[in-house]
Amino acid sequence: MSIKLMKRATFLCPTVTTGGPEAIHQVAQVLNEEGLPTDIAYYGDGGRLRLDGARLVVEQPAENPCLEAYARYRPVVSPGALLRRHHLLVLPEVLAGSAPVFRGASVAVWWLSIDNAPIVADPAALRLLLADREVRHFTQSAYAEDFLRRTGGRGSDPLGDYTDPRFAALRPQAPNVVPGVAYNPAKGAELADAFFAANPGLRGVPIRGMTKDEVADLLCSTQVYVDFGHFPGKDRLPREAAAGGAVVFLRRRGAGAYAEDFPVPDFFRFDEEDLASGELARRIAAVQSEPASFFAQQEPLRTAVQGEQETLRAQVRALLGSRPAA
Known part of the structure; x- marks a missing residue:
């Protein structure tokens, strides 16, 4: 019916x-x-x-x-x-x-x-x-x-x-400035642990044991967010991170592989080979060197979240x- x-x-x-x-x-x-x-x-x-x-x-x-x-x-x-x-x-x-x-x-x-x-x-x-x-x-x-x-x-x-309106209403005009790499240790923990162990020069900032307001403060200040999860659906944290002004990297799994779900250039998607070869670390370093340029490339994602x-x-x-x- x-x-x-x-x-x-x-x-x-x-x-x-x-x-x-x-x-x-x-x-x-x-x-x-x-x-x-x-x-x-x-x-x-x-x-x-x-x-x-x-x-x-x-x-x-x-x-x-x-x-x-x-x-x-x-x-x-x-x-x-x-x-x-x-x-x-x-x-x-x-x-x-x-x-x-x-x-x-x-x-x-x-x-x-x-x-x-x-x-x-x-x-x-x-x-x-x-x-x-x-x-x-x-x-x-x-x-x-x-x-x-x-x-x-x-x-x-x-x-x-x-996405929670407290994020969607932010409308950041410039990238976040704190040079850390936020991530959710509840998803893809083994990949995340291996990645940060292999790249001690990158400061990992786990989102763990925080209130919603504390998560918002973190995502609105940290320069990069990496999602190591398997994306069973269109997950919230990467959308919140983008809306907060972070440059987002997505594991190329599930919804993370779909441009309709996360409209970002393929540069911001990674797989296990990119982790093992050091390619993801090199891309993060590039973002940290020229954050404004890469922030601009994710405007379609921020616009989608806002709408x-x-x-x-x-x-x-x-x-x-x-x-x-x-």
């Missing part, structure tokens, strides 16, 4: 405060603002979702950090739902294998990542899901869209997220189209 005909929407969301749940809260807010009543059914921390006939029963979690962390998105907590065709139920990719369970509703899978979805490890189950004409697919990244298409999907609709909120709203409006009166 067309999303234009939906009367309500419910997103299923784990009770963790990471990039995916934040994206869910962002889109739920925009859908509410654009006229489709949307709530969020949380699971985890004692919260449980179960079916009672044609009803989705939501047993609320004892603790739900999302409500405080994402209060600015004004989340509406789902009390449960009847599974009817005019009710859109949106599953994060980690629950994609459960899509047939909710057959009474109109079901969509939102591919916030590819590599983190368990069903991707089961090609036969994935093919069955993608062949199911009753399930829609939304994609957060060009990487996800391309993966589904190459795997046999019939098509998907783009549905993104947006993400408007892009998301346009995507939602395209999905909803001209809606009939309630």
Whole structure:
């Protein structure tokens, strides 16, 4: 059934405060603002979702950090739902294998990542899901869209997220000046450790144990940010770093390899061979020697990040189209 005909929407969301749940809260807010009543059914921390006939029963979690962390998105907590065709139920990719369970509703899978979805490890189950004409697919990244298409999907609709406005509103006019190399040790730790061990002249600045404000201060002052992760989706930290004025280097994996997701020249992408040969270190040294020149080359990325909120709203409006009166 067309999303234009939906009367309500419910997103299923784990009770963790990471990039995916934040994206869910962002889109739920925009859908509410654009006229489709949307709530969020949380699971985890004692919260449980179960079916009672044609009803989705939501047993609320004892603790739900999302409500405080994402209060600015004004989340509406789902009390449960009847599974009817005019009710859109949106599953994060980690629950994609459960899509047939909710057959009474109109079901969509939102591919916030590819590599983190368990069903991707089961090609036969994935093919069955993608062949199911009753399930829609939304994609957060060009990487996800391309993966589904190459795997046999019939098509998907783009549905993104947006970078925290405290970054997107910065509009830096010159590169950051502190000559460090910021990185996230939670992703690609082995590569990062080997890289900095082989290049002791580069001062690595791990983003670890910091508040959001401390991360913002770091990314708005440090000259270079390197992401050693595998980019299961369009990750937030490199976008935040670019918006903060850092020159960003991306591992050529997953969404990091796609110009649609990160519009930077190929000079700023690297692979394991570039690490081993010293090429990445030479490129970072070049940036440190002429930061203004390389900063200018990443203007398309900063512009894209600054426009993400408007892009998301346009995507939602395209999905909803001209809606009939309630």
